Amino acid sequence: MxxxxxxxxxxxxxxxxxxxxxxxxxxxxxxxxxxxxxxxxxxxxxxxxxxxxxxxxxxxxxxxxxxxxxxxxxxxxxxxxxxxxxxxxxxxxxxxxxxxxxxxxxxxxxxxxxxxxxxxxxxxxxxxxxxxxxxxxxxxxxxxxxxxxxxxxxxxxxxxxxxxxxxxxxxxxxxxxxxxxxxxxxxxxxxxxxxxxxxxxxxxxxxxxxxxxxxxxxxxxLDTPVGLYSTPRTRFVADFIGTSNLFDGTADAAGIEVPGLGHFPGEHAVPAGRPASAVLRPEDMILGDPGTGRWTCTVIDTVFLGGGSTVSLAVDGHATPVTSVLHAATGLRPGDRVGVGWKSDRCVIVPGEVSSAVPQREAAVPAGISG
Missing domain, CATH: 3.40.50.300 (P-loop containing nucleotide triphosphate hydrolases)
Known part of the structure; x- marks a missing residue:
């Protein structure tokens, strides 16, 4: 003992x-x-x-x-x-x-x-x-x-x-x-x-x-800064801490099904059939040639912030633009088509119970940027 x-x-x-x-x-x-x-x-x-x-x-x-x-x-x-x-x-x-x-x-x-x-x-x-x-x-x-x-x-x-x-x-x-x-x-x-x-x-x-x-x-x-950012437990925390790409759907045994976008695999504790959200951080999105990855998307805008570039993307079937962060300056321009995927082990699934009121806060580029 x-x-x-x-x-x-x-x-x-x-x-x-x-x-x-x-x-x-x-x-x-x-x-x-x-x-x-x-x-x-x-x-x-x-x-x-x-x-x-x-x-x-x-x-x-x-x-x-x-x-x-x-x-x-x-x-x-x-x-x-x-x-x-x-x-x-x-x-x-x-x-x-x-x-x-x-x-x-x-x-x-x-x-x-x-x-x-x-x-x-x-x-x-x-x-x-x-x-x-x-x-x-x-x-x-x-x-x-x-x-x-x-x-x-x-x-x-x-x-x-x-x-x-x-x-x-x-x-x-x-x-x-x-x-x-x-x-x-x-x-x-x-x-x-x-x-x-x-x-x-x-x-x-x-x-x-x-x-x-x-x-x-x-x-x-209640968590460490790293814990809050990497493993949020609620949709509110995922949205309030840093910048997130959020996809709302219905939980199943192996992930969640998002209408119009398909299945997002990942471990979670949300009962099957209940609302759930997939959380993907911008640095975990992977850009490539059209036809590669999960979707082919259209570039809306790019912003160079000195240490890297933030790329905003339109995804067919998803009302909200998806954000990706790259390590350096990019040659992408509005209207370009790119393939978009994500790191398979970085999808976090949280319960979907949250009000539609989303707090406004100053955007911040998360640490640990990757292409």
Missing amino acids: SNTQTARPLLDVRGLRHRFGTVTALDDVTFDIADNEFFALLGPSGCGKTTLLRAIAGFEQPEHGEILLDGADLASMPPHRRPVNMMFQSYALFPHLSVEKNVAYGLEAERRSRSEIQTRVGEALEVVGLATMAKRKPAQLSGGQRQRVALARAIIKRPRLLLLDEPLSALDRKVRAEMQLELKRMQREVGMTFVVVTHDQEEAMSMADRIAVLNAGRVEQ
Whole structure:
């Protein structure tokens, strides 16, 4: 008999339910977060992720369920007593105070000694790379630098758990990409558990160890970034994470039958005769000469993105264009005919129960592009 025991999670969320009038914000939400983990709550606007974050912080009181931190129930603990800090989307810096005074504010409110405050402020500013800007005011900083000040102020009190609500949404695309890497570095350096709320799948995928994808108040799937992308369990996750080619049909023992397009083989657990969807990522589509592959299609458009080309294709019998991603520039032009197939082991089949409302999100070219 093994003596190995599973470590208790730092945060354990059990069966949370919460409503605002007739709107269900959280619907039986259950998950746990390990110590020193970078965890993301990802989903479209209105899915419940910010309500969930506020419940952990103590700003919302769920109607049902438990939130345990280190095994202790947080329900009766007011926000200011919880070993949790929250960094808001707006940063909320004091414009009349210097960087170091903004960072020191929480410790000064606790009446810590001057020497302790000075030491910890210096350490926090070193971590966020602003040690040389301690005397500046927020108005003298860039958006990315102000974000770092807010982060230093949040980590200086050494909470067990740091909650970040859309922390990068105010930054432009280039600075946001840089800060994604910086946040991950800082999280490892300070040895703290981060929970970030975002609607940006690229942001979550680049930073988090694990991601909970929320939809209409429920956790659709909790997995690693690789797991979410390569093996989505629902049609919503397949469509929300990255770019997918989706084909709707009816499950059978060996795959699904799609009207007008034929049979898509693949392993699955959907009962025969039930609605199901085949998921094929753009990099798994194979283009060749007309007459090769599964179909012969017409090129609608091509876009060169530096590291590769995205090709949009019209498939007879399928209302939605199919997307393929190639490694380099392509000579294909609109109107060209090409043969289209896919890597046989890359077809993922998921249940077909999902509403017709598909969330809008910024398209991203998935990693691991292949021809």
